[in-house]
Amino acid sequence: MEGRKVSESETTTTHRALPEDANPAGNVHGGVILKQIDLAGAVCAMRHARGCTVVTASIDRMEFKAPAHVGELLILRASVNMVSSKSMEVGVRVEAENLLTGDVRHIASAYLTFVSMDEQRKPTPAPPLILETPTHARRNEEAKRRRALRQEERLRERQAQESMAQETATAAESTLKPKYLY
Numbered sequence: 001m002e003g004r005k006v007s008e009s010e011t012t013t014t015h016r017a018l019p020e021d022a023n024p025a026g027n028v029h030g031g032v033i034l035k036q037i038d039l040a041g042a043v044c045a046m047r048h049a050r051g052c053t054v055v056t057a058s059i060d061r062m063e064f065k066a067p068a069h070v071g072e073l074l075i076l077r078a079s080v081n082m083v084s085s086k087s088m089e090v091g092v093r094v095e096a097e098n099l100l101t102g103d104v105r106h107i108a109s110a111y112l113t114f115v116s117m118d119e120q121r122k123p124t125p126a127p128p129l130i131l132e133t134p135t136h137a138r139r140n141e142e143a144k145r146r147r148a149l150r151q152e153e154r155l156r157e158r159q160a161q162e163s164m165a166q167e168t169a170t171a172a173e174s175t176l177k178p179k180y181l182y
């Protein structure tokens with residue numbers, strides 16, 4: 001499959017924060033920002049996987065570094081950091097621009113994993129990623145480390161679920177058995 005350059009899918013989207021996006025104090029809800037992150041990331045992933053749809057498989061833990069306020073413009077910049085076989089890590093940086101003063105603040109950064117899907121809605125390979133700059137190479141290295149950590153975490157969770165299921169089955173079996181046999 002032919003590779004695709006990082007610059008071919010880089011995406012910038014904006015969202016003007018309106019009163020319905022915020023709490024009574026005028027701070028934009030985290031969920032609103034998260035939705036915009038997911039949308040921007042999906043556009044970027046779809047541009048990379050052109051011709052396939054994508055689904056969000058995971059969003060890494062994220063922190064809100066500063067509040068965004070009603071009236072401000074959220075600016076979301078998304079780019080593909082890494083492609084493995086069927087999944088892509090997309091990084092999204094969110095800034096808030098005060099349209100009156102021009103002041104811009106970093107609000108949050110997030111890393112999302114999207115999976116490209118074929119017409120039968122089955123995971124399908126995504127085009128390899130062509131890195132063009134030292135920044136792309138650095139982000140790619142960091143993304144590989146995050147992928148390894150994610151895989152370890154998923155394995156740990158699966159093992160914990162399996163051992164819990166085993167304990168539940170054992171407990172159910174012991175309550176079914178009569179306690180005293182005469």
Ligand SMILES: CC(=O)SCCNC(=O)CCNC(=O)[C@H](O)C(C)(C)COP(=O)(O)OP(=O)(O)OC[C@H]1O[C@@H](n2cnc3c(N)ncnc32)[C@H](O)[C@@H]1OP(=O)(O)O
Pocket residue numbers: 042054055056057058083084085086087088113115123150154
């Ligand atoms: C419009 C939207 O955004 S949809 C919004 C919400 N998202 C969804 O509804 C997605 C629901 N989840 C699913 O459909 C499935 O769990 C999928 C498609 C994400 C993965 O399905 P699986 O059967 O696990 O697929 P499979 O084992 O073949 O893995 C496919 C790829 O997904 C990756 N993957 C699967 N689960 C995860 C996860 N939790 N986090 C990160 N990557 C994941 C795998 O590593 C693999 O990538 P790779 O080939 O590059 O290594």
